[in-house]
Amino acid sequence: MSDYPKPPFPEQTQDPPGSFVPMQPRPDHGETTWVGAGRLQGRVALITGADSGIGRAVAIAFAREGADIALCFLNETGDAADTANLIEDEGQSCVKIPADLSDPDECRRVVQEVVKTWGRIDILVNNAAHQTVCESFEDLTGEEWDKTFAVNIDAVFHLSQAAVPHMEAGSSIINTASINADKPNPTLLAYATTKGAIQNFTSGLAQLLAERGIRVNCVAPGPVWTPLIPSSMSGEKVAKFGQDSPMKRPAQPVELASAYVMLAEPMSSYVSGATIAVTGGAPML
Numbered sequence: 001m002s003d004y005p006k007p008p009f010p011e012q013t014q015d016p017p018g019s020f021v022p023m024q025p026r027p028d029h030g031e032t033t034w035v036g037a038g039r040l041q042g043r044v045a046l047i048t049g050a051d052s053g054i055g056r057a058v059a060i061a062f063a064r065e066g067a068d069i070a071l072c073f074l075n076e077t078g079d080a081a082d083t084a085n086l087i088e089d090e091g092q093s094c095v096k097i098p099a100d101l102s103d104p105d106e107c108r109r110v111v112q113e114v115v116k117t118w119g120r121i122d123i124l125v126n127n128a129a130h131q132t133v134c135e136s137f138e139d140l141t142g143e144e145w146d147k148t149f150a151v152n153i154d155a156v157f158h159l160s161q162a163a164v165p166h167m168e169a170g171s172s173i174i175n176t177a178s179i180n181a182d183k184p185n186p187t188l189l190a191y192a193t194t195k196g197a198i199q200n201f202t203s204g205l206a207q208l209l210a211e212r213g214i215r216v217n218c219v220a221p222g223p224v225w226t227p228l229i230p231s232s233m234s235g236e237k238v239a240k241f242g243q244d245s246p247m248k249r250p251a252q253p254v255e256l257a258s259a260y261v262m263l264a265e266p267m268s269s270y271v272s273g274a275t276i277a278v279t280g281g282a283p284m285l
Helices: 053-064 078-089 104-118 142-166 186-212 235-239 254-264
Strands: 044-048 068-073 094-098 123-126 172-176 215-221 275-278
Touching: 044 053, 044 104, 044 142, 053 068, 053 078, 053 123, 053 254, 068 078, 068 104, 078 094, 094 104, 104 142, 123 142, 123 254, 142 172, 142 186, 172 186, 172 254, 186 215, 215 254, 254 275
Parallel strands: 044 068, 044 123, 068 094, 123 172, 172 215, 215 275
Antiparallel strands: none
16 A cells, blocks of 8 residues: 555664554554455464564454454563454454463463363464664674574474464464565574574475475565564664665555465465565565
8 A cells, every 4th residue: 555654754662572552653453454254264373473563463364354363472561452352352262372482381381272272273373573683793692692593483393383283184384484584684683594494494394294284384574564673673773664675665564464364264275385475575585
């Protein structure tokens, strides 16, 4: 849409993990625009990083397509409560699961809570992410490197491995990669490296699970206007965020939701091992 906001934006920063509420302009997650068509009727979806950003947009879309939703997020905030209310307003069941996914035991606990509630998982969306900007290689500490890997790729492994025994043929795993998987931003070295790993993990796992009828795909966004941006970048960078993309702006979270719905719905039964680029025209290798 041509009327989505373009930079320059007001300079703004937040403490991580951030919230969409104080962002200027407020991100569009599809609250008033996504119209469902029953494409996920009766499905159970676990979405990580689901309180805001892409995860919130996917949760809203999935609920309006008929899915029950388990929202997993780092801290209990107003963002999570608001997202849960929107899901329940659609008549869908929702459970909120705060968890630190850098802990493998927490990953397994999250899956068990979903299974305890519904007895199965039909869709797993591995979307939670951590990033920090480091202008020089020396600024990137070992602790930051380890945390980025723990949240961004290790959790994808642990959640997927815990979920697969509770997934039947026709189920779907969707991982959030990034344009950084192919075109790494040097100031996001740890983040970009994990996104490349997610893309490879997706391709390999899709082959391992194909005979079981479980599909595995990933979405590779370009710049997206989410709380991850003001909570990990300087105000000056935030003000210019997305201006170098072909569309001269970042995506709004709702603009990613259709890719996740497509990958989750049963009609996409032959789509597995794919990377869906949602980059506003920027090419991936």
